[in-house]
Amino acid sequence: MNGRIVVAGASMGGLRAAEQLRAAGWTGAITVVGDEPHMPYNRPPLSKDVLAGKAPFESLAFTPKASTADVEWRLGAKIVAARLAERTVELDDGSALSYDGLVVATGMRPRRLRCPGPLAGRHTVRTLADAQGLRDELTRPGTRVVVVGAGFIGCEVAATAVGLGVREVTVVDPLPLPMVGPLGELPARALLKRHEERGVRFALGTGVAGFEGDDRVTGVVLADGSVLPADVVVESVGSVANTEWLQGNGLDLSDGVLTDEHLRAGGHPEAVAVGDVARFPNARYDGVPRRVEHWSIPTDTAKHAARTLAAHLAGGAVELAPFAPLPTFWSDQHDFRLQSFGAPGLGLEDVRVLDGEPEGDVLVGYHVGGRLVGVVALGGHAAALGAAKYRAHLLKQPALTA
């Protein structure tokens, strides 16, 4: 097979796409373009063991499969524009790359708070450089930390900061409980209690109005006017899709890249999207396209998208069942783990304790029309294994229809 596939984004999604293209029989050229200076590395430890200093930064690198030995890596290079009709992308050094197939794997970047105040001392956690910078500041003696946003990254960073022995950690969120959006009230309440018992403070039900300080942040001003003193601020308030470079091609970029059931973008059979950036319908559920920011998704999407793309470029029809992954997610906080299988978010109206109790290890089930669509375990190792027991059951459930 001749021709070239360009993979935009050199992180987990990009690496898995390159590997899976080879596995799907593509023998043509593959060029992966990524704006970070590193080969693909694993992000979850950035807010956990690596931030804690328990694992070295070097331990994060993925080991690419031997099948990708001839892949060309253009690192430290950013794609600034694409012309899908001409099958060309433009790089920030002014050069252009033409392609036969395109894989969109540009992921997300942290959303930033726009309220007034100095920028220095305010961090996000997405890249190696981010985690290195934050670790340097958290390990200074007597540090007071304010984490803005009680989602999973905020909760993990708060837990890691406590473990590092910082003087004070406060998590701020306009919602009344941590991670209440994805988990629902019962597990979120249990999560709050666990964090508080381990020394994390919370300012919930209040937003951030601004930051105090001249050349560097010294405090976080809350919506009610009160001020939390802070030496370090971590902003974990969600993420924004890196899709600006795809503008002007008639794609739906309202939240990531909208794809069809085979991960193709905008009716272009030669352009697929993988990983965090892909907004795909999941045939296992209601068919509503959603982005899923779980670590399992780059691998799952890459496998399906690579088969779709390789079949198209080989001139064949796509003979795959519609994409229907079982979302899998975990988060390590303090000494406990949150383990999720399926789509809890779809079953928030009907949440039941399946095993245990909220004070200890607990397993929670999420239902739609009486049917289990997701499970979340909170607790020690045994709790996570309890959730795993439901995995096969979730896999066997018939598809939900819209």
Add this chain to the structure above:
Amino acid sequence: MKVVVDMNKCQDHGQCVFAAPDVFSLDDAGHLAYVSDPDDALRDEVEEAADVCPLQAIRIED
């Protein structure tokens, strides 16, 4: 095929067990046990297990 799991990295997630139940298992205490020289016919499964390990602790040495 030779399989090596870096037990310093492994945090007993068990994702490898779903992908390759013939090669990886969790013992009664929930700790990982595995076959270090599985049959070559299981290569696809083992590769999948290596992909889905959150700690990237599984190495395949041919």
